[in-house]
Amino acid sequence: MSVRVRFAPSPTGRLHIGSARTALYNWLFAKHEKGTFILRIEDTDRERSKKEYLQTILSDLTWLGLTWDEGPYCQSERLSFYQELAQQLLNKGNAYYCYCTPSELALKKEKAVLEKKPLRYDGSCRKLTSTQRSIYESEGRKPVLRLVCPENVHLTVHDAIRGEINFSTEVLDDFIIVKSDGFPVYNFACAADDHDLGITHVLRGEEHLSNTPRQLLIYRVFGWVPPIFGHLSIILDENRKKLSKREGSTFLDEFRESGFLPEALLNFLVLLGWASDENKEKMSLSEIVQKFTLNGVTKSPAIFDFKKLEWMNSQYIRELPVENFIKLAIPFLEKAGWAADGALKTILLSEDKKERLRSLVMLYRERVKRLNEFPVLTRYYFLEDIPLEFSTLKKWADSKGILFFEEFLKKIQDAFFTPEVLERTLRDFVDSKGLKAGDLIHPLRYFLTGQEVSPGVFEVMAVLGKERTLTRIQKGVLTLNQLKNPA
């Protein structure tokens, strides 16, 4: 039988990084087994489900490249299917209407807590007479449907990752399967759909493990064969808590916006709870597909290591062909506001300027861990006006090198602007003056970039071009002189 797996998010929020990993594992398993990856939308919560969220989830999955072979199936469009099943249970006496209101339930729960009894529904509506029911109906109460929970039944989950896990129905109660608004509850809809869609393997987060006996009960009353389950460990934050909103980036769109590449994110994510046979780490997606098996999936929870993600991302960034890098960087440059006046467009239109941009990219491709760092590091290239701070300039106010800049300027005026020529020129020059290269290089770097760290200055000069290099040096010297002799 061919493998059929599903990813079943609920559109009550943006795509969480943990959900993305669940989607990835399902997708990988499907691809590895040459099976089918199905997308199902669990939108049975009418209050919280939002169309916008569905949109972001779909676009995030697409961005990641985790495309689905079937679906998306929306549970809200399958209401009659669940109703039909509910009716069957009603007819067989496996389910019953319950008229208890939420406040009544809350009261019962309070009492149970006080008496230190387990928090189980007491089953008071199980044996309702028809007259009692019509009284409730006339009061306008909308009933829910509850499943009759059998006494003392042993349920075992055959988990592909954790082995056999045993539960007893003792800990369960007559849980609700249809809400008063007629919508099915998660455990009911999920089991019904998994069966109906012919799902063979359910890979999901560990937080669903304790739901599984309830779903098993559904399979039982219908006489269905349950799928194979596999519960993935939870992703924890640095405090060993389930990764939460507070902990910085947790939603996929945030990773996208801060310049992570989907391939890098996927590669990092798969390592969070899975290792290949050879324990190899950096792998292409197709390589991962080829190696991915459920055997390699880990049971223990994993802490999200942002630093390692950044490292992984830097590995992928440096492999990016220059053209791709430019294409991917454009949105970040625009967002930084440095392409607002169409400057970027002119750069890309002019072959000469584009060539410069390519050189720039080559200088930064292996210095950048996230794409969004690129605009801030290269602002001196895209903007004409580079502010120079007095506090920084002060460092060179009394240095010897500063006295020779005018002369150095003349030297490079006629120089061919390549890194090699520029370096030769500068080194010859400092030798003749008895200076150290650094005496010129350090202030030079600051004049040109407004930063104290940058790629090699000679490369920077070349990429800026003669004109801009000369004016910035002049401006730097001028500003420094103002500092020394305030008017």
Added chain:
RNA sequence: GGCCCUGUCGUCUAGCGGUAUAAGGACGCUACCCUUUCAAGGUAGAGGUCGCGGGUUCGAAUCCCGCCAGGGUCACCA
């Protein structure tokens, strides 16, 4: 609190009763080299009493039991 899951360097992990340095790799960290700063690269290194305590065995991180710790879950949310 009940039920359930998990427990190997700071982090992700390899390891599935026994071959060569008495636990290997990756990220991170430290030092040095390269060097005009940074990044990259190179070299070296620190970091683990395999949660703890009992067993079983000639032999245990690996099997069994107990304990402890962390996490998950107990909704007309999924």
